[in-house]
Structure formats: structure tokens, C-alpha cells
Amino acid sequence: MNLRALSFRNISAVYIFVVMFVVFSIWIPDRFLQVGVWRSILDAEALTGLAALAALIPLVTGSLNLAIGAQVGFTAILSGWLLAKAGLPIAVQLPLVLVVGALIGWVTAVVITRLRVEPIVATLAMSSILLAGMAWVSGSQQILDLGPSYRTLATTQWAGVTVPVYILFAVALVSWYVLERTPVGRRMYASGFNPDSARLAGVGVTRIQTGALMAGGAISALAGALLTSRLNAGDPTVGPSFLLPALTAVFLGSTQFRGGRFNVWGTLVAMYVLAVGIKGLQLGGSPRWVNDLFYGVALILAVALSQWESRGRMLWRGRRRSGEPEEPAEAEPKVTTPAGHS
Amino acid sequence: MSAEMSGGDPLLRVTSLVKDFPGLRALDDVSLEVRSGEVVAVLGHNGSGKSTLVKVLAGRYAADGGTVELPASAGEEAAELHFIHQDLALVGALTAVENLNLIGSARLHPHDSRAERRRATELVSRFGEAFDVTVPVASLTPGQRAIVAIARALDGWTHPRNVLVLDEPTESLHGAEVEVLFSAVRRLAADGAGVMFISHRLDEVLALADRVVVLRDGRVVAAEPVDGLDHDRLVELITGVTPAEIEAHQPQDVRSTDPVLSVRGLRGGAIENLDLDLHAGEVVGVAGVLGSGREAVPSLLFGAVPSHAGSFTVGGAVVLAPTPATSIRRKVAFVPGDRARHGSTAQMSARENLTLPQMRTVRGAGGAISTRRERAEAERRLAAYDVRPHRTEQRFGLFSGGNQQKIVLARWLRDDPLVLLLDEPTQGVDIGAKTTIYEAVGQAAANGTAVLVSSSDTKELLRICDRVLVLRDGRLVAELAGEALTEHRLLVEGYGLTPDNPEIQTNQGPS
Numbered sequence: 001m002n003l004r005a006l007s008f009r010n011i012s013a014v015y016i017f018v019v020m021f022v023v024f025s026i027w028i029p030d031r032f033l034q035v036g037v038w039r040s041i042l043d044a045e046a047l048t049g050l051a052a053l054a055a056l057i058p059l060v061t062g063s064l065n066l067a068i069g070a071q072v073g074f075t076a077i078l079s080g081w082l083l084a085k086a087g088l089p090i091a092v093q094l095p096l097v098l099v100v101g102a103l104i105g106w107v108t109a110v111v112i113t114r115l116r117v118e119p120i121v122a123t124l125a126m127s128s129i130l131l132a133g134m135a136w137v138s139g140s141q142q143i144l145d146l147g148p149s150y151r152t153l154a155t156t157q158w159a160g161v162t163v164p165v166y167i168l169f170a171v172a173l174v175s176w177y178v179l180e181r182t183p184v185g186r187r188m189y190a191s192g193f194n195p196d197s198a199r200l201a202g203v204g205v206t207r208i209q210t211g212a213l214m215a216g217g218a219i220s221a222l223a224g225a226l227l228t229s230r231l232n233a234g235d236p237t238v239g240p241s242f243l244l245p246a247l248t249a250v251f252l253g254s255t256q257f258r259g260g261r262f263n264v265w266g267t268l269v270a271m272y273v274l275a276v277g278i279k280g281l282q283l284g285g286s287p288r289w290v291n292d293l294f295y296g297v298a299l300i301l302a303v304a305l306s307q308w309e310s311r312g313r314m315l316w317r318g319r320r321r322s323g324e325p326e327e328p329a330e331a332e333p334k335v336t337t338p339a340g341h342s
Numbered sequence: 343m344s345a346e347m348s349g350g351d352p353l354l355r356v357t358s359l360v361k362d363f364p365g366l367r368a369l370d371d372v373s374l375e376v377r378s379g380e381v382v383a384v385l386g387h388n389g390s391g392k393s394t395l396v397k398v399l400a401g402r403y404a405a406d407g408g409t410v411e412l413p414a415s416a417g418e419e420a421a422e423l424h425f426i427h428q429d430l431a432l433v434g435a436l437t438a439v440e441n442l443n444l445i446g447s448a449r450l451h452p453h454d455s456r457a458e459r460r461r462a463t464e465l466v467s468r469f470g471e472a473f474d475v476t477v478p479v480a481s482l483t484p485g486q487r488a489i490v491a492i493a494r495a496l497d498g499w500t501h502p503r504n505v506l507v508l509d510e511p512t513e514s515l516h517g518a519e520v521e522v523l524f525s526a527v528r529r530l531a532a533d534g535a536g537v538m539f540i541s542h543r544l545d546e547v548l549a550l551a552d553r554v555v556v557l558r559d560g561r562v563v564a565a566e567p568v569d570g571l572d573h574d575r576l577v578e579l580i581t582g583v584t585p586a587e588i589e590a591h592q593p594q595d596v597r598s599t600d601p602v603l604s605v606r607g608l609r610g611g612a613i614e615n616l617d618l619d620l621h622a623g624e625v626v627g628v629a630g631v632l633g634s635g636r637e638a639v640p641s642l643l644f645g646a647v648p649s650h651a652g653s654f655t656v657g658g659a660v661v662l663a664p665t666p667a668t669s670i671r672r673k674v675a676f677v678p679g680d681r682a683r684h685g686s687t688a689q690m691s692a693r694e695n696l697t698l699p700q701m702r703t704v705r706g707a708g709g710a711i712s713t714r715r716e717r718a719e720a721e722r723r724l725a726a727y728d729v730r731p732h733r734t735e736q737r738f739g740l741f742s743g744g745n746q747q748k749i750v751l752a753r754w755l756r757d758d759p760l761v762l763l764l765d766e767p768t769q770g771v772d773i774g775a776k777t778t779i780y781e782a783v784g785q786a787a788a789n790g791t792a793v794l795v796s797s798s799d800t801k802e803l804l805r806i807c808d809r810v811l812v813l814r815d816g817r818l819v820a821e822l823a824g825e826a827l828t829e830h831r832l833l834v835e836g837y838g839l840t841p842d843n844p845e846i847q848t849n850q851g852p853s
Contacts, residue, residue: 181710183701190698193689200646200684201699201753202670260689 012305013256013266017273024280031283039160045275046164047072047223047230051246052253052267053168053175054220058105059250060179060262061205061212062192063112063119067104068220068246070130073239075101075224077134080143080234083150090150094225101221102214104130109210127240134236143234154229164226168268171219176264188212189261244295248274252302274298350378352413353421353536354505360407361394361560366772368394370560372408376536378503381527383539383551383568385580391560392540396509400425412505421504421536428510430491434480438462438490441479442497465493469526485519492526502533509540524550543631544576544837558582573837581800581829600658602792603643603674603761607652611638614816618643620761620792625783627807628796631836635816636796637679640763643794644669644676646684657760670699675754679765679796681743685750688739692729693720695738696753723752728778744775751782755791762786764795768802780806800832812836 024032031037055068065071075097082093104126111122156163179185190198191205199205223242228234252274253267254260274295281290354376361369369391376382386392397403399410400423414420432441439455439462462475469489479487488511495506511523527550531537541547547554547568554571556564556579564579601619608616612635620626630636642649645664654661656672669676678684686695697704697716704719706712720734727748729741738746747767754762767783768776783806787793797803803810809823812835820835822828 177710183705183709183711186694186698186701186711190687190690190694194683194687197678197684197687198698200644200666200676200678202667203698204667 010259011256013252013270013273017269017276020273020277020280024276024284028280028284032280037279037283041272041275041279042165043162045271046162046168047227048242048245048249048275049168049268049271050164050171050219050223050226051242052249052271053171053264054216054223055246056216056250056253056262056264056267057175057179057188057219058119058209058212058216060192061188061209062195063108063123063209063213065108065123065213065216066120066243066247067108067123067127067130068216069240069243070127070134071101071104071217071220071239072224072227072242073236074104074130074134074137075221076227076239077138077143077224077234077236079225079228080146081137083146084143084234090153097225098218098221101217101219101224103217104221105213105215105217106210108217109213112213113206113209131240134239138234138236140236142236143228144232146228146232146234150229151232152229154226164230167222167226171222172264172268179264184208192262244292244299245271245274248295248299248302251299252305255302255305270302350380350534350536352377353503354423354538355411355413356395356399356408357411358408359395359398359405359410361391361398361403362406363772368560369398369405369408372557372560372562374555374562374565376505376538378534378536379531380552381531381537381539381550382553382555383541383547384555384557385541385544385547385576386557390557390580392557393509394560395557396425396507396540399423399507423505423507424495425507425509426488426491426495426511430487430511432479432487432491432494435478437477438466438473438475438479438482438486441490442475442494444494462493465497466490469493469529470522483519485522488519488523489526492523492530496530502530502535505536505538506530507538507540511539511541520546544573547576548573554579556580577830577833581833603656603794605643605651605654608639608642608649608654609651610642610649611635611647612816613638613642613649613813616813616816616818618794618811620794622760622790622792623787624808625787625793625795625806627803627810628794628813629798629800629803629810629832629836630813632798633815634813634836636798636813637765639813640676640765640794640796641678643761644674644763646676646678673757673760674763675757675759675761676763677747677750677754677765677767679769681746681750681770686738686746688737690738691735692724692738692741692749693717693734695749696720696723696734696756699753700757719756723756724749727752727782742772742775744771744778747771748775748778748782751779755782755786758789759786759791762791762793764793764797766797766799767795768797768799776802800829803832804829814838 051068051072054071055065058065078100079093079097082088082096083090088096108122108126111117111126112119115122117125154162154164158166179188187198187203187208190201190203191208195205224239227238231238249267249271250262252270253265254262256266256269257263258266277298278291278294281294282288352375356372356374359369359372360367372391372395374382374384384392384395394403398405412421412423433444436444439458442462442465443458459475463472466472466475466486466489469492473482473486479490482490491511492506506527508527524546527537527539539547539551548571551568553567554564554576555562556576558580563582599621602622603618603620605616605618608618612633614635616639618639628636628639638647641647643664645666645668649664651661654664656669656674659672661668661672664674666676682688687698690698693716697719701711704711704716706715717734721732724732724734729745729748729752738749741749751767762783764783768779771779780802783793783795795803795807804827807827809821810827810832811818812820812822812832814836819838820831822831822835
């Protein structure tokens with residue numbers, strides 16, 4: 001590790017965390033510095049973390065998924081419905097939910113890659129369709145009577161930490177390995193940065209993007225299944241609220257560690273840092289609407305930070321290379337991702 | 343048409359202009375004048391400094407020396423410079439009326455659409471027959487679009503004595519449309535404007551210009567009236583008679599062996615029908631003017647764009663509908679002309695760009711990429727191709743053009759390809775990197791790779807190719823090798839200036 005790895009630019013979330021920790025520890029030490037508080041943050045955010053990874057994986061390949069919240073919500077309702085109404089055992093219900101999640105990703109991929117609808121539009125539409133599906137399956141009612149055993153899935157603790165946290169870190173570990181250590185991951189990043197040049201380098205861009213959306217779909221379904229387990233009910237109102245925290249974490253995470261690249265650990269660190277901030281504000285007595293305000297502001301700051309970073313780079317290059325007899329070599333700015341701009 | 347050529351006052355005076363790029367002097371002591379009432383053609387090869395000159399005049403580059411003046415003569419306002427670029431800069435979905443009002447129309451009060459329409463019709467009909475100004479310009483003919491662009495450039499002239507710079511405006515025009523544009527330009531000149539006309543179409547230059555300024559390697563090598571010039575003389579001026587500058591290339595004759603790549607009846611893009619054989623160890627050039635289909639050949643063979651072929655074999659195996667992935671598996675490599683858009687990923691490191699097409703050999707246990715192995719390989723390749731700075735982890739986008747191209751070439755030569763397809767391999771590349779690239783291509787051929795180079799740079803083709811195929815209008819018109827392979831012949835064949843075929847001489851468009 002050199003100094004650059006510890007610079008504010010590279011690990012700003014860690015510095016922000018330290019500042020927040022100090023501030024809250026001084027302000028509300030009796031409430032903030034409790035083991036229970038930290039355990040509850042770890043547990044409560046595990047599902048957000050899964051949703052964030054589900055958004056991250058397709059985003060690496062260039063597809064911004066605005067349907068993540070709806071995907072979590074739909075699969076949560078589906079989990080409840082399969083248990084309570086269809087009467088399936090968990091051993092069948094859980095795999096089925098994951099398959100349906102992957103299938104949703106596949107449909108999204110077809111819309112994006114075959115029908116050539118911009119990801120942002122395609123996923124917005126998918127989101128609406130899934131919300132309709134949710135209302136249809138649930139009749140806009142909570143689905144109760146899931147049976148006694150399903151709840152244990154999300155509430156069992158090992159060493160004081162609930163199962164979803166372990167699941168999150170397992171999924172994160174696999175995602176990290178694939179994205180950063182395997183040729184597939186390299187091709188995923190290449191597809192997201194510059195699909196044209198990736199294709200000419202032999203990358204099956206369409207296949208990569210489809211796979212990423214399907215993997216994201218399966219992970220969001222996992223989050224949905226765990227959500228229903230935790231609530232002990234299929235609740236049609238909760239899922240969509242995962243979208244903003246998940247995307248905020250992904251975008252803020254892209255400014256961490258990997259110099260503008262979307263990445264797994266940056267996403268998780270960013271998410272927990274944001275969660276600690278919110279928890280601290282809540283414990284300090286802030287009203288609930290502060291959550292939304294906090295995520296909104298954080299999302300703007302996260303994206304602005306990544307833009308600022310790439311602009312800084314461009315200026316620097318401009319100085320060095322203003323004399324080159326050609327246009328800047330960077331790819332043209334692309335849709336909505338900071339990585340596309342960087 | 344050259345009636346006033348010596349009588350007019352200078353409207354634009356360029357004196358001793360110098361523009362340096364790292365490792366390259368693009369403009370070297372360039373002086374020229376454009377006078378009222380005359381059309382001055384600026385001629386030169388790619389890399390001669392033409393486009394740099396236009397960019398300096400347009401203010402996109404700052405000159406490193408010299409002056410650009412717009413002298414005002416007694417009682418006259420100073421001239422203004424107006425530009426019409428190759429792409430015309432029109433908004434295709436808007437109508438002619440709207441395009442004419444784009445500039446300076448940020449006001450919010452409602453406009454008088456009838457008056458605007460009348461004025462637009464008036465403006466465009468100054469240059470010939472009026473046409474419908476209320477349809478989107480995308481649905482107009484290219485010639486009419488050019489008229490709209492000219493009308494817009496002229497709109498708001500407070501006096502006629504301005505300078506209009508036309509930068510390769512006829513690229514997209516057909517013969518008759520070129521004539522429409524030219525009569526518009528002549529009318530302007532007759533009204534006292536000065537016109538600077540950048541083109542590489544010699545016939546057009548002879549037809550339109552009063553005076554010719556020829557640039558070569560950033561210097562003005564000729565500034566003469568067009569009277570007394572002909573095609574041959576122009577070609578001579580553009581290329582210069584400098585055989586000593588071109589390094590001797592020992593042509594390989596390997597055509598007795600079986601071809602590595604063989605294609606019959608290749609079609610796609612601008613290519614109508616092409617037969618081609620590439621043999622191991624030879625470097626084959628593809629030449630031709632813009633619109634000849636020259637640049638389409640490598641991407642068609644690679645499968646970057648859809649192609650059809652009567653028969654197509656690589657390494658003896660039949661190829662059906664090539665795609666980049668299948669071509670790479672057949673050991674065919676392709677270096678695209680547009681490095682930023684197609685050839686590289688600016689956000690990734692040099693190392694990642696280098697290994698993207700083939701990561702098999704840098705994998706370690708469990709199929710994962712071995713960072714150690716990958717870095718070692720990247721280190722080695724960057725050193726072999728003299729990439730500066732020698733940093734495998736630096737973002738690709740932060741390297742200079744020449745070094746980027748070296749990395750791209752290194753990427754494709756990693757696996758000793760059977761066939762290497764190159765499109766404009768040294769575009770935007772400084773002299774030093776050029777040499778490295780030529781050496782790498784020569785080395786690849788020596789190792790048995792069949793190389794195909796499509797290039798607009800005739801010097802480059804002469805320097806590295808064993809034989810050169812000249813295309814025109816999507817078809818092969820000549821194959822030059824040995825004694826016949828000269829810059830002069832390349833130009834003559836490329837432009838279709840064969841003396842015994844006068845019909846082609848007068849044909850102005852690519853039609």
C-alpha cells in the first residue's frame with residue numbers, strides 16, 4: 001500500500017466514517033456506542049447490500065437498473081405467495097424465487113439488447129410492470145401465515161450476527177472474485193466502458209450483459225426472499241424503498257478504492273458508512289424524513305464526486321497533451337454511469 | 343473565373359505561421375493570402391498540415407508563431423472569417439428555416455414564421471433554384487444541405503468582402519451537386535468575397551480555384567495561379583519528387599505459396615466486389631481516395647461489420663459470416679482506425695487493454711487471472727514496443743496517441759496472428775512512434791504473419807508494403823508492385839486520372 005491508496009480521493013468514505021464516528025460518539029455516546037446498535041446496522045443493511053450488489057453487477061456492464069427495488073419487492077411477494085397460497089415447501093420455493101429473479105433479469109436483458117431500449121428506460125418500465133405484478137399477486141394486501149420455519153432463515157444468529165449478513169458477505173466475495181479476478185469480470189468491465197471496442201476484442205457483449213442482468217436478478221430475488229422471511233410476511237410496500245440506498249451505495253462506492261470503477265467492496269463500505277450516518281441522526285432524534293434527505297444528498301454528492309474526479313483527470317491530461325494533433329482519446333461520455341465518464 | 347485574381351485587396355493574410363506538436367512540426371513558416379474576389383485552393387496530403395491550418399484559423403489551435411491578419415483596406419470594414427466544415431454542422435431534424443435561425447436566436451419572443459420562411463427562401467435561392475425550406479434538412483439532397491450551410495454562413499454579413507473557408511465541402515456531394523455548390527461559391531467571389539477551398543479532389547480544384555497553395559510536410563511548396571497547372575503537375579507538387587525520403591523496401595514475393603487468407607467476391611459497406619489473397623510473410627496495402635471503400639476492407643475481413651463473400655478461407659478453413667470473436671479464434675487480428683472508439687478502452691489500464699482479447703495465457707489456478715503473470719507479460723510487451731511511459735498500470739487514455747497505438751499493436755501481435763489487418767495504423771501518431779509501428783509490422787511479417795494495411799498515407803504504403811491494391815468506387819482498379827509501385831502511380835490510379843481515360847478525369851463525384 002502506498003500513500004495514494006490512503007488518499008482522501010481513494011478512500012473518502014473511510015474518512016467520512018471516522019468523522020461521523022467521532023461526532024456521534026461525542027454528541028450521543030450513551031446511545032451511539034452500543035454493541036446492539038452496531039449489530040442492528042449490520043443486520044438491517046444486509047438486504048440493502050444484496051440489492052446494491054444486484055444493481056452493481058449489471059451496472060459494471062453498462063446497464064443502470066432502476067427496477068432493483070421493484071425486483072426485490074416482487075420476489076418478496078412471490079416468496080410469500082408461494083409459501084402461503086401455493087403451499088410449497090421452502091426447499092422448492094426458494095430456488096423457484098431465485099429462478100424467477102434471474103428470469104426477470106433475462107427479460108430486461110432482451111428488452112435492452114434485442115429491442116435496443118436504453119437501460120434506464122427499459123428498467124423504469126420493468127419497474128412499473130413489476131409493481132403491477134406485485135399488486136396483482138398480493139391483491140395489495142400483506143401475505144401472512146408463512147408457516148413457522150421460514151422466519152428462522154433471516155433471524156437465526158451465528159456468533160451474534162444474523163444469517164443475511166453472512167449471505168451478503170458470501171455473495172460479495174463471489175462477486176468480487178468474478179469481477180476482479182476472472183477473465184469474465186474483465187470482459188464485464190470492458191463491455192461497460194466501451195461496448196464497441198469490447199466487441200472488436202472478441203467479447204460477447206450481449207451475452208455478458210444478459211448474464212449480468214440475470215445474476216443481478218437472482219441476487220435481488222435472494223434479497224426479496226430474505227425480506228419476506230425477516231418481516232414474516234409478504235409486504236407489497238417495502239421493496240421499492242431499496243432502490244435509492246442501493247444505487248447511492250453503488251455510485252458512492254465507485255469513488256472508493258478503484259479510482260472511479262464500480263466495485264464490490266467500495267459499494268459495501270459506502271453503504272455501511274451511509275447507514276451509520278443515518279443511524280446516528282436517528283439516535284440523535286432526527287425525524288424519519290431525514291433518511292430520504294440523507295440518501296438524496298448523498299447520491300448527488302457521490303455522483304458529483306466521481307464526476308469531479310474524472311474531470312480533474314481530464315484537465316490534467318489536457319495540460320499534458322493539449323498539443324496532440326488529435327482528439328482526446330477517451331471514449332465519448334456515455335449515458336448515466338460515472339465510470340462511463342471517467 | 344480568375345478575372346479579379348490579382349486585382350483584389352487581401353482580406354486574409356497568414357504570415358509565417360508555425361504550429362508544433364510533440365515530435366512534429368505541423369505548420370512550418372506557412373504564409374498565404376486570400377484576396378477579395380478570388381478562390382484559393384489549399385492542397386496537400388494527409389499530414390501535410392491542411393487541417394491544422396484550418397484549425398488554427400478557426401481558433402481551435404493556438405499558433406506557436408506567426409500571425410493571422412484580416413487587414414482592413416481604406417474605408418472598408420475588416421473581413422470576417424466564416425467556416426463551412428465537412429459535416430456542414432446542420433441539425434438534421436430541423437428545417438432549413440430553423441437551421442438558418444439557430445445562431446443568435448436565443449430570444450423567447452414568438453418569431454414571425456411567415457417572414458422567416460420568406461427570408462430563408464430568399465437566402466437559399468440566391469444560389470440557384472429555390473427549394474422547400476420547411477422540411478427537415480435531413481430530407482434535402484446533400485447539395486441543398488450544402489446550400490443551407492452556405493446561406494447560414496453568409497447570413498448576417500454586413501458587407502460582402504468576407505472570407506469563407508470551405509473545408510472539404512464536397513465529400514458527400516455528387517457531380518451535379520458539386521456544380522451547384524461551385525456556382526454558389528463563384529457568385530460569392532464575384533461579389534467580392536475571398537474563398538479558401540480545402541480539398542483533395544484535384545479536378546474540383548482545377549475547375550474552381552483561381553490560385554493553388556500546396557502544402558507538404560507543413561510547408562508551402564507552391565503558390566501559383568491555376569492557369570498553367572494540370573493534374574500531373576498538381577500530383578507532382580503534392581507528393582514532391584523525393585524518392586530519397588522513402589526508405590528502400592525490399593519487396594517479398596511470396597505469392598508462390600498458398601494464401602493464408604483468400605476471399606472471392608467480398609461485398610459489404612462501400613465494397614462492391616473484391617477478390618483478395620494474402621500470403622504468409624507479405625505486407626499488402628490497400629489504397630484509394632475517400633469513398634473508395636479502402637477503409638472498409640479490414641473491418642469486413644475481420645467481421646467487425648457484416649459482410650458477404652462468394653468464398654472465404656483463412657488458414658485453409660472455410661469462413662462463414664465472420665464475427666470478431668470467431669476471427670480472433672482463427673488468429674486474425676484487427677487494429678481499427680478509430681482507436682478511441684473501437685480500438686481500446688480508455689478507462690482501463692495498459693495491462694488490461696493488452697490482454698483483453700486473450701486472457702488464457704495469463705490465468706493461474708482456478709481460471710482466475712494471475713495478476714503477477716499478467717503484469718510480467720505487460721511489462722515485457724511495453725518494453726518491447728518502447729511504450730512511454732513504461733507503466734503497465736497507467737490508464738490507456740492517458741498515454742499519447744503514438745504510445746496508445748503501440749499498445750494496441752502489441753495487443754494484437756501477442757499471439758503471432760496468422761493475419762494482421764490494419765486500418766490507418768499511424769493516424770494521429772508522431773514520427774517516432776511511426777517508426778516503431780513500422781518496425782513491428784515488418785517484424786510480424788518476417789515471423790510469417792500476413793499483413794493487410796489500409797491507409798490514406800501513400801508514403802506509408804510505399805514504405806511498408808510489398809504490393810498495393812488500389813480501390814475506386816468499391817472495386818479493385820489496380821495492383822501495384824515492384825517498379826510500378828510509386829507515389830505517382832498510386833495517386834493516378836486512386837483518383838482515376840489515367841490519361842487514356844478522359845471520361846474519368848472530368849467526373850467530379852465518387853458517383
